[in-house]
Amino acid sequence: MPVRVETYDRTEDAARALSSSRSARFLGGGTLVMRAVNAGDQSFDTIVRLRDPSFSTIRSEGDGYTVGAGVTMAAVAQSRDLAFLAPVARVVGGPAIRNMATVGGNLFATGNYGDFTVALLALGATVNLAGSSGRGIPIDDFLRDRERHATSLVLSVTVPRPREAGAFRFLKVSRVKPKGVSVMSIATYLPQSGGRVQGARVAYGSMAPHPVRATGVERALDGQALDAAAIDRAAAAATQGLNPPTDAIASGWYRTEVAGVHLKRLLAGERR
Structure with missing residues (x-):
C-alpha cells in the first residue's frame, strides 16, 4: 500500500490533518514510524510532517x-x-x-x-x-x-526544574552496554524539606505496557529521611501493585526479583 507524505508549515494545519484521519501518523524523528513503514504496517496510509x-x-x-x-x-x-x-x-x-x-x-x-x-x-x-x-x-x-x-x-x-541537586536520579538496566534495550528503567524525584522526602515520585519503564508510577515505593519514602531503613522499606515495596510483563528481553518473574535490588542501589547512590 502506498504511503502519502503531507508536510505543513503551521501547527494547526498539521494537527487538523492528523486528527481528521485514523489512517494518518505523525513523523517526528522517524524511529517509530519508519520502522513501521519498513515492516509493512498497513494500519496507516498518510504521514504528516511539520516544519514549524x-x-x-x-x-x-x-x-x-x-x-x-x-x-x-x-x-x-x-x-x-x-x-x-x-x-x-x-x-x-x-x-x-x-x-x-x-x-x-x-x-x-x-x-x-x-x-x-x-x-x-x-x-x-x-x-x-x-x-x-x-x-x-x-x-x-x-x-x-x-x-x-x-x-x-x-x-x-x-x-x-529539580529544586535541588541530586533530587532526580535515573537508572537504565540492560543486558548489553552501552545501548542495549531496557530490562527496566527507574527514575526517582525525591525533593527534601527538613531532611525528609516531601512529594516523592518514582517511575518505572518496562514494568507495564507504558511507564508507570511506583506508588508503593512513594508511600514508603514520603515523609521519611532517606536513610538505610527507609531505603530497605522502599525496596521491599518495589513491585507492589505491579505485574511486570514477560517479553524477549526478560521474564516478568525476573523483573520482579531484581527490581528491589536496582531500586535500592539507585536510592543509595551506588554506581553500577
Missing part, C-alpha cells in the same frame, strides 16, 4: 523548561538548561538513534523503549497538545489515555 521551528526549541519558562516535541535526544544531551536530563538522553540508543529520536516520539514508545518518558513521569512533566488552549495534560493522565491521544499532535512537554 518552535517544534524543535527548548525555552525556559517559570520554574521549568518547555521542550518542543521535535527536540532530539542528542539536543537534550547537549543542552545546558537540561543538564539534569542529559544522562537519560545519552542512554537512548546509539548516536544515530539519538540524532533522530524525539521527545514527543518517546511518549508513544512501547515496551522497552520509553526510557526518556520514565524520567518525565518522575519529574511530573505536562504534555502540551495542539488545540488545548495552553492547558497542559499531566503526564500521568496522558500515559493512562495514550491510545486516545494517538491522533493528537503533541507540541511540547513542560518539565519542572
